[in-house]
Amino acid sequence: MKIMRFIVDRKEKTGLIEDSNIIELSCSVVEALNAINLDKFKKNSYYTLENIKIKAPVSPSKVVCVGLNYQDHAAELNMDIPDEPILFLKPPSAVIGHQEPIIYPGSSNQVDYEAEMGIIISKKAKNIKENNAREFIGGYTILNDVTARDLQKKDGQWTRAKSFDTFAPIGPVIETQMNPDNQNIFLKLNGEIKQDSNTKNMIFEVEELLEFISHIMTLNPGDIIATGTPPGVGSLQPGDRIETGVEDIGVLKNQIIRP
16 A cells, blocks of 8 residues: 655645545554554545645654665675664654755755665554564655765764755655565666665665664654665756655655755
8 A cells, every 4th residue: 555645725634545546544644554444544535646745754753774785785885794784863854755856055065866765663663573573664665865975074974964954855655565675776867777776685674674773762653764775876966856766666756956
């Protein structure tokens, strides 16, 4: 199932995509992700993509990101495989949705794209184990971990480079029924493929990440774990159009602008 948030007549709504229609649900996205059956939430309101504005599917309290989590990316960079996940955070203020612009900050001269699959947390998770990790996952989405690479190198750590407003495009939907361990993942820049891999190349799989992260910090409903990027990371310029895709989820589209 594909769950989404959208705006109609300045009102935020939750939707379920069926065929080419969006069925309005009388619940929040998190409630929908935890529901056994959505029939009781379905309303007699139907929309199409042409007459709505898509929002980021959740409003997370934090975006937990994993660095260097693809074997082919580590090989590309000639780096050793890490013994445990490398973590950093993006603030909620960085989150934007499908078709919203990414703002190129004036303080940077090198802004890069990074295609990633995101895990959406549906239940409060603390000190969980791999064998029950799926109970805390509501679904999966697409994320672009936009990075001011020159500032990352200048600072020697990642906070400023990863945290600018608009540097976490997410969406367009949450897919609740898919295998996260075998998904083609890609990024197109102005129509040209730049990243092309599969999540089976991840070093740490979904369950491992949830166990590791939840033993460090409490994960709240709606939080996102960005699972790392494959090889092919590169730079963006104002005016560029980006399509970030994960096979069973869809395509997240954004454009780069100067303020």
